[in-house]
Amino acid sequence: MAAGRDRAAADRKPGDRTERARRRTNARTLQGNLNFMETDWIWGLVGGMLIGTGGAVYLLGNGRIMGASGIIGGLVDGSGWTTAWERIAFLIGVVVMPLILWPLYNVGIDTHMTKDVWVIVTAGLLVGVGTRIANGCTSGHGVCGISRLSLRGIVATVFYILAGGLMLVLFRHVLEVV
Amino acid sequence: MRILLSLLAGSLFGGGLFVSGMTDTTKVQGWLDVFGNWDPTLAFVMGGAIIPMFFAWRLTEGRKPLVGGAFPDLPRPELDHRLITGSVLFGMGWGLAGLCPGPAVASLTYNGVEGLLFMAAMLTGMGVAPVIGRNLDRIATTA
Numbered sequence: 001m002a003a004g005r006d007r008a009a010a011d012r013k014p015g016d017r018t019e020r021a022r023r024r025t026n027a028r029t030l031q032g033n034l035n036f037m038e039t040d041w042i043w044g045l046v047g048g049m050l051i052g053t054g055g056a057v058y059l060l061g062n063g064r065i066m067g068a069s070g071i072i073g074g075l076v077d078g079s080g081w082t083t084a085w086e087r088i089a090f091l092i093g094v095v096v097m098p099l100i101l102w103p104l105y106n107v108g109i110d111t112h113m114t115k116d117v118w119v120i121v122t123a124g125l126l127v128g129v130g131t132r133i134a135n136g137c138t139s140g141h142g143v144c145g146i147s148r149l150s151l152r153g154i155v156a157t158v159f160y161i162l163a164g165g166l167m168l169v170l171f172r173h174v175l176e177v178v
Numbered sequence: 179m180r181i182l183l184s185l186l187a188g189s190l191f192g193g194g195l196f197v198s199g200m201t202d203t204t205k206v207q208g209w210l211d212v213f214g215n216w217d218p219t220l221a222f223v224m225g226g227a228i229i230p231m232f233f234a235w236r237l238t239e240g241r242k243p244l245v246g247g248a249f250p251d252l253p254r255p256e257l258d259h260r261l262i263t264g265s266v267l268f269g270m271g272w273g274l275a276g277l278c279p280g281p282a283v284a285s286l287t288y289n290g291v292e293g294l295l296f297m298a299a300m301l302t303g304m305g306v307a308p309v310i311g312r313n314l315d316r317i318a319t320t321a
Contacts, residue, residue, distance in 0.1 A: 044219040044223045045226040047194040048194065048222060048223035048229075050190050052194075052231045056233070058184070058187035059231075059235070060237060061243060061244045062184060062243055063244075063245065063247045076304040077307070085181055086181060090184040090185065090187060090191075093187065093188025093190075093192055094283045097190075097193040098192055109288060111201055111285055113276075120275060120299065121295065123270075123272075123299070125299050126271025127303065128271075129304070130269070131304070132307030132311070133310065137268060139280050143227040147234070159266050161269060163270050164210040164269040164273030165212055168213075
């Protein structure tokens with residue numbers, strides 16, 4: 001019975017009609033309501049508010065834009081060494097906080113990270129080079145830029161989302177490697 | 179004071195990334211993958227993050243940061259070739275791995291060897307970016 005269900009799950013294609021029907025049924029049942037998947041958007045909203053509050057503290061407190069790529073990049077290329085401690089303190093907070101929250105979160109965390117070394121290295125290089133040339137990533141351009149109604153932030157966000165979406169079309173649906 | 183505020187901001191940022199599920203690469207790729215099993219979570223995270231930041235920007239008007247100094251100005255010109263090229267390159271990497279710089283740091287302790295390898299590649303990319311940027315500027319001026 002369980003094995004049959006697993007096979008059914010493996011056969012299910014993303015966006016499949018039966019998959020959508022299953023989600024609809026789940027949403028109507030008690031089990032569905034307790035299902036972690038159905039509350040993802042609430043956690044997303046709560047987490048988002050925390051991210052935005054962090055950005056507000058960094059801006060109103062230190063007068064800086066909270067951009068992850070800028071904070072890290074400034075330490076890598078030397079352009080931010082005069083404010084190194086401020087950057088390091090920020091990064092310590094980013095690394096340590098998930099470890100503090102971990103015990104409160106009784107759901108197993110899986111990052112579903114790809115195991116393909118070439119994909120990881122290529123993606124890492126692209127993210128590193130791209131964010132520094134564009135002078136911002138999802139946090140700097142996305143969160144801080146859009147909330148300021150900055151044309152730069154909005155245009156950057158449109159371009160990186162389009163580029164990311166096209167990569168998934170190409171590498172997931174056409175070449176099927178990610 | 180600066181250091182403490184940075185630590186607080188970083189903790190909120192890291193906690194938010196963890197709680198929102200943004201360190202799970204399937205959620206990020208699920209958002210980008212419009213033709214697959216589309217996952218709208220990232221839109222809620224972005225929306226949730228923009229709300230406090232929107233009010234924060236309003237509060238900067240006519241004020242100074244808590245620790246002194248000045249609030250950052252908008253760079254001019256607003257749009258240039260670097261912004262577009264860089265964002266396209268970043269988006270390509272983001273789509274491939276489902277990680278951007280923030281979540282890459284937040285998940286460092288629980289993303290295995292793969293997470294460390296991604297971090298190493300990203301830092302290398304950041305190191306060579308100034309050189310690539312200068313070459314792009316040269317191409318842009320001659321074109």
